[in-house]
Amino acid sequence: MVVSQRTRIPIVFSMLSGSSWLPLCGIFFLCAASIQHVAAQEQKLRVTSILSEPYLMKGDDGDDDKLIGFCEDLAEKISEVLDAEHEIHVVKDGRFGTVDPSNPSGWNGMIGELLNNEADLAIAPLTITAARAKVVDFSTPFQDFQLSILMKEPPEEEDESDATYTFLYPFHCYVWIAFIVSLAAVWILSLIVEYAYKRPESRPTGLINFLRQDSIASPESFTGKLIRVIFWAFIFVILAAYAASFAAQRIADSGEHITAEIDSVEELVEASDEIHYGVIEGGSTEQYFLRSDNPLYKQMYEFMNAKNTTVRSYIEGIKKVRDSGDDDDDDDDDDDDSGEGSGDEPEYFAFIMESPAAEYQLSKEPCDLIVASEEFGPTKGYGIATVKDSPWSERVNLAILEMKENGEMEELVDKWWNEGACAGDDDDDDDDGGDADEDDFDQLNLSELAGVFYFLIIALLVSIVVWLLEGRGIGK
Numbered sequence: 001m002v003v004s005q006r007t008r009i010p011i012v013f014s015m016l017s018g019s020s021w022l023p024l025c026g027i028f029f030l031c032a033a034s035i036q037h038v039a040a041q042e043q044k045l046r047v048t049s050i051l052s053e054p055y056l057m058k059g060d061d062g063d064d065d066k067l068i069g070f071c072e073d074l075a076e077k078i079s080e081v082l083d084a085e086h087e088i089h090v091v092k093d094g095r096f097g098t099v100d101p102s103n104p105s106g107w108n109g110m111i112g113e114l115l116n117n118e119a120d121l122a123i124a125p126l127t128i129t130a131a132r133a134k135v136v137d138f139s140t141p142f143q144d145f146q147l148s149i150l151m152k153e154p155p156e157e158e159d160e161s162d163a164t165y166t167f168l169y170p171f172h173c174y175v176w177i178a179f180i181v182s183l184a185a186v187w188i189l190s191l192i193v194e195y196a197y198k199r200p201e202s203r204p205t206g207l208i209n210f211l212r213q214d215s216i217a218s219p220e221s222f223t224g225k226l227i228r229v230i231f232w233a234f235i236f237v238i239l240a241a242y243a244a245s246f247a248a249q250r251i252a253d254s255g256e257h258i259t260a261e262i263d264s265v266e267e268l269v270e271a272s273d274e275i276h277y278g279v280i281e282g283g284s285t286e287q288y289f290l291r292s293d294n295p296l297y298k299q300m301y302e303f304m305n306a307k308n309t310t311v312r313s314y315i316e317g318i319k320k321v322r323d324s325g326d327d328d329d330d331d332d333d334d335d336d337d338s339g340e341g342s343g344d345e346p347e348y349f350a351f352i353m354e355s356p357a358a359e360y361q362l363s364k365e366p367c368d369l370i371v372a373s374e375e376f377g378p379t380k381g382y383g384i385a386t387v388k389d390s391p392w393s394e395r396v397n398l399a400i401l402e403m404k405e406n407g408e409m410e411e412l413v414d415k416w417w418n419e420g421a422c423a424g425d426d427d428d429d430d431d432d433g434g435d436a437d438e439d440d441f442d443q444l445n446l447s448e449l450a451g452v453f454y455f456l457i458i459a460l461l462v463s464i465v466v467w468l469l470e471g472r473g474i475g476k
Contacts, residue, residue, distance in 0.1 A: 048119035122385040127284035141381025148358035149372040170245035278309030367422035
């Protein structure tokens with residue numbers, strides 16, 4: 001029997017209207033759910049991030065492919081909630097994400113990788129901004145922050161007892177010992193020469209009279225006069241070296257204290273002749289200064305733009321802070337991609353960065369950084385970014401909320417922020433600072449002034465020879 005096209009439809013509906021189709025339908029939906037679950041397990045989340053301590057760093061074992069840090073741990077926990085594996089990689093251009101017309105998506109950095117379908121999630125210290133939120137979705141913030149000023153730590157202030165002996169600092173203690181011994185040797189030799197030159201009847205008798213001879217002030221013998229010339233030449237060279245070293249010490253001490261005077265962004269701007277400041281090029285902090293209506297922030301942006309003090313990464317900015325105030329700045333010019341190394345730069349550099357990253361740097365050795373006591377700017381947050389209408393957006397957002405409520409987020413922060421060598425160890429900082437103060441100024445040591453003392457020794461030996469010859473002549 002041939003069934004017409006018209007009669008097939010009622011037959012199908014009549015079959016579905018029966019009770020026999022219900023078990024088949026249940027099996028169908030069960031299989032579909034199982035397939036979806038297996039697909040989710042097999043799918044690997046592509047996570048893009050950026051190298052920034054302590055959020056993401058290369059492993060300590062030298063394996064460049066192994067990445068560790070706060071963001072890696074956060075990605076691991078989120079992937080567990082999403083019941084999916086993840087694979088994290090470093091953003092190719094090393095940028096967070098700004099508008100870039102040359103890019104096919106119109107954005108560079110991590111935002112560009114999301115829009116170009118090169119990543120599913122961006123887990124990094126990525127600031128939630130209005131411009132970014134127009135092209136991607138953000139989760140609820142996993143960390144809040146303001147802006148901090150990171151600077152190099154100045155040496156500790158000298159107490160009154162130390163200041164009393166400041167005049168001794170230009171020379172090492174061995175130099176002072178050698179100087180005193182030299183003076184005593186010249187004086188004793190001059191006394192002996194004058195005593196031997198005088199006639200026996202005119203020689204002073206007794207130790208007191210012997211020591212009271214005017215051997216240096218007004219010698220009578222030729223050898224005594226020669227010793228006097230040598231003595232004053234020696235004194236002149238020592239005084240010149242002392243004056244130069246003492247002046248250099250005071251200049252160094254006055255220069256090292258500029259960072260200790262900065263506690264706010266206003267004081268930083270006032271000290272811009274002595275200390276430059278910068279931000280990450282193309283980052284949200286630079287965009288904040290660019291778009292701010294605050295006259296002070298506009299002035300700061302114009303200053304950074306004119307002086308070209310922006311850096312490409314956190315690593316470069318922190319290195320520039322640590323290297324400031326040192327004499328080895330020439331070696332850093334080769335590593336500076338922006339070609340800043342201008343000769344008119346001041347001695348110190350301050351890096352304006354987000355407060356969590358600044359707090360982490362304070363805990364790292366060699367414990368030589370400080371932050372201004374006042375944070376500034378609006379309170380912002382870091383969020384996880386996904387493409388618009390991503391199936392992961394809602395689930396990632398819920399995972400962040402759950403981690404905040406059950407304390408897992410706080411545990412991650414404590415793990416990476418409170419385990420540094422300098423964290424909460426004020427006593428050690430004081431001890432290290434005390435030791436560093438002695439090394440901050442390069443004292444003149446004995447080896448550097450050895451030539452002066454060699455001159456004195458040789459000159460005195462020549463004087464002794466002249467004295468012997470002079471005595472032989474008198475004897476004849």
